[in-house]
Amino acid sequence: MSDLPSIEALYDVCGFTWPAAAETRVGPWMIRDGQGGGQRVSAATREGEGDWDFDAAEAAMSKLGQPKLFMVRQGETELDAELELRGYQIKDPVNFYACPIAHLTDVDIPRVTAFTLWEPLQIMRDIWAAGGIDDARYHVMQRSTCTKTALLGRWNDQPAGTGYVAIYGGTAMVHALEILEHQRGMGVGKWMMRRAAVWAEEQGAGMMSVICTQANDAANALYTSLGMTLIGRYHYRIKND
Incomplete structure (x- = not known):
């Protein structure tokens, strides 16, 4: 490692x-x-x-x-x-996952499957909203001063998912990756992660990373299937008064 x-x-x-x-x-x-x-x-x-x-x-x-x-x-x-x-x-x-970008850029991405663009389109904001990523979280993306972009996934000729990726210190990190429920289980997330890697490599990044909760079985399975390595963990502690 x-x-x-x-x-x-x-x-x-x-x-x-x-x-x-x-x-x-x-x-x-x-x-x-x-x-x-x-x-x-x-x-x-x-x-x-x-x-x-x-x-x-x-x-x-x-x-x-x-x-x-x-x-x-x-x-x-x-x-x-x-x-x-x-x-x-x-x-x-x-969980924190990471891998060299080359691990995700070795396969051609099918045409019209995944795109990068900034500013996000309204359909992308709608997909985020459907997954609980509200305006306050969208404003987090907006205020980042890092090199950044948004991801749009398509499947069966329809919008399928969205995400956000930004770079700091030569490492790109994907956040807020959200796939519409009826488009899950078809590999859309895999192609979106690969598109994020292609974009990050074009910006000069050498590493890809992502975080997800340990309880999110689908996300953990996606990142391990892509050959990403579990680097470490953290957790929160909250007091409910």
Whole structure:
């Protein structure tokens, strides 16, 4: 795995390609203003040493009107234990996958199967909305300053799926990959991932990456079938007051 990005590098890729609206240091914590864009852009992370000062982090998140939510990255066992003692529950364990781009550009993509374009079309936004990827998450894509594009998949002469891909530090990451329910199980996601890789290679990237929840069996099966390697994991802990 030496030629693949480290889990620490992928945390950075994720943060820059799917950015919070604002980040503020509060003691050892990075507090994120997600503006409704989901857990990845609103979870607090520990970025410094010293007093845990959970109360300050919780107050900062409450001030933003956000849940008390922390991201626990791989190896942060002490943080995980402290949060459990404070009544935080594990939520949505996530897998990181990566592979060299060449692993995904070795097969010709069938014509009119997958495209890249920016800005996203209305049909793409409709597909995202059908999968629960709402306007707040769409605004996360819009505010990224990375080199980026959107994916449109077609199957049986009809729109089938959409996604978003952006590049940071030579690694492309795919987010918000959504396939319409009636178009699933036909290989559309595979061709969209390959189209994302072709685009990323044209932009000079050398690696592809993606994240998905451990509970998403279909997505995990897709990425492993493409030869992507599981690099690492993280999970959230949330307090339901």
